[in-house]
Amino acid sequence: MAVTIRVELPQHLRTLAHVGREVQIQVEAPVTQRSVLDAVEAAYPMLRGTIRDHGTQQRRAFLRFFACEEDLSHEPPDSPLPDAVASGKEPFLIVGAIAGG
Numbered sequence: 001m002a003v004t005i006r007v008e009l010p011q012h013l014r015t016l017a018h019v020g021r022e023v024q025i026q027v028e029a030p031v032t033q034r035s036v037l038d039a040v041e042a043a044y045p046m047l048r049g050t051i052r053d054h055g056t057q058q059r060r061a062f063l064r065f066f067a068c069e070e071d072l073s074h075e076p077p078d079s080p081l082p083d084a085v086a087s088g089k090e091p092f093l094i095v096g097a098i099a100g101g
Helices: 011-017 033-043
Strands: 002-008 022-028 063-067 092-096
Touching: 002 033, 011 092, 022 033
Parallel strands: 002 092
Antiparallel strands: 002 022, 063 092
């Protein structure tokens, strides 16, 4: 069964995909980081390789993933996302990391 998930993108990915701050995508259950990112890349092919490496599927170094105010960047990609995200109440956030000194 597919559910509608809200995903917020950082500015550089919004520009690349020609979308606003938040996109809504259909995701087949179970709702995990992998299933959400697969759906985002399927809906917006120009984002392939920008969020995850083409070969390893590892998160790009300067991106972080958040849901319900929790940093999920280092969680296993097949762990279920919080119910609030899976139900569409809360967005899955892809955030550009800040670096520098």
